[in-house]
Amino acid sequence: MSLTDHLIARIRQDGPMSVADYMAECLLHPTLGYYTTRDPLGAAGDFTTAPEISQMFGELIGLCLAQCWMDQGRPAPFTLCELGPGRGTLMSDILRATRTVQGFHDAARIVLVEASPALRQVQADTLKDYTPNWADSVAELPDQPLLLVANEFFDALPVRQFLRDGDGWSERLVGERDGELLFGRGPNGPQVALADRLSDTKDGDLVELCAAAIPILTVIAGRIASHGGAALIVDYGDWHSLGDTLQALQNHEPADPLASPGQADLTAHVDFEPLAIATRACGARHTRLTPQGVFLERLGITARAQALSRSLSGSELDALAAAHRRLTHPAEMGNLFKVMGLYPAYAAPPPGLEP
Numbered sequence: 261m262s263l264t265d266h267l268i269a270r271i272r273q274d275g276p277m278s279v280a281d282y283m284a285e286c287l288l289h290p291t292l293g294y295y296t297t298r299d300p301l302g303a304a305g306d307f308t309t310a311p312e313i314s315q316m317f318g319e320l321i322g323l324c325l326a327q328c329w330m331d332q333g334r335p336a337p338f339t340l341c342e343l344g345p346g347r348g349t350l351m352s353d354i355l356r357a358t359r360t361v362q363g364f365h366d367a368a369r370i371v372l373v374e375a376s377p378a379l380r381q382v383q384a385d386t387l388k389d390y391t392p393n394w395a396d397s398v399a400e401l402p403d404q405p406l407l408l409v410a411n412e413f414f415d416a417l418p419v420r421q422f423l424r425d426g427d428g429w430s431e432r433l434v435g436e437r438d439g440e441l442l443f444g445r446g447p448n449g450p451q452v453a454l455a456d457r458l459s460d461t462k463d464g465d466l467v468e469l470c471a472a473a474i475p476i477l478t479v480i481a482g483r484i485a486s487h488g489g490a491a492l493i494v495d496y497g498d499w500h501s502l503g504d505t506l507q508a509l510q511n512h513e514p515a516d517p518l519a520s521p522g523q524a525d526l527t528a529h530v531d532f533e534p535l536a537i538a539t540r541a542c543g544a545r546h547t548r549l550t551p552q553g554v555f556l557e558r559l560g561i562t563a564r565a566q567a568l569s570r571s572l573s574g575s576e577l578d579a580l581a582a583a584h585r586r587l588t589h590p591a592e593m594g595n596l597f598k599v600m601g602l603y604p605a606y607a608a609p610p611p612g613l614e615p
Contacts, residue, residue, distance in 0.1 A: 263293075263523075266285070268436045271434070276435035279433070279434060279506065281418070282418075283526050286521045287418075295378075295416075309346060311350035311353060313586055313587060314580070314583035315353050318349065318351075319353050319356070319357035319564065321350065321354055321409055321492060322356075322357035323559070324612060325340070325407045328603070329367075334363055334364075335405040336363065336366070337367050340368040340370050340407050342372055345373075345383055347386055348387045351370065355390060370387070370391065370392040371402075372392050372393070373395045397476075399479060413493075414473055414530045415527040415530050416525075417473050419468040419506070420471070424458075424462060424466075428450050441521070442518065453471075468504075469501075473534065473535060478538050478542055481542035482543075485542050495598065496529055496530065496597050499549055505529035508526050535600065539602055544602050545604070545609070547601040547613035548600075551594055551595045551597070552594055553588035553589060553593070557588060558611070568580055
């Protein structure tokens, strides 16, 4: 049975499903889900993330986290965690960049939060010179200082979509007709979680809610507030959700989100405001939302690129320049992607970010 067949059978039995349930099935179905059955990254996959574009990204992230560790008194042991670590490239670059930071590796307990069995195998190979541990969720993280990075993690969490309808909301649903999946709308009604959005939306506006993000963020912020550390959340999105941002990517090209369930990556822009509110509720602090390009420039990516360029020429030098531009230029990833840092109330914010 294909995932399309499975979804249609479920809809015929239980009725139309929320966009969140559809995303969850497409991405994480145990035997037919996108992430559970493949390595989606790189030229042979469907998308490329910043760590795969250049080592500079991971190196600067690593040095940023190491500076947080030093600023907070070099606690030992501490958890060095990545959410959704892909091929392990980012963590590998973090560890290479911090190998000369005295005591950092000895104190670090590496934890990778990863749902995909296929990607866990790739990560094990990438990080074979280290001793990573894997976790199914952040709830399994130890009660100790936490240094964490989540790069393009929250965008893959399922979202529900609601359309403004007078003083109420109707949920966008996924149904089927004659064996084809299609979008529809549920009945109009109040939504407590969207009560504050009646003032800044109008009829027909679409707002997305990511309920799965808050419990995850609460655990992370709670650990940092109680034990110290820092977190860097890097993702595309903005402070306030508005509009349909659900998108599918297949073979590095945009695709219809309903056309190939389980065969395309599904994401939605991150709404950072609820993450910030959850952070404060846990007693931790968050930084201002900062464009990725600004963050990397503050950390010295141009100087790092210049240093790497001294040993390069020809196509390799061109590739380095292209990677620098792609990561930082406002017309590429520089403005689309944002960075928010989490840190304890008694500490300074992570380097490159402002309170």
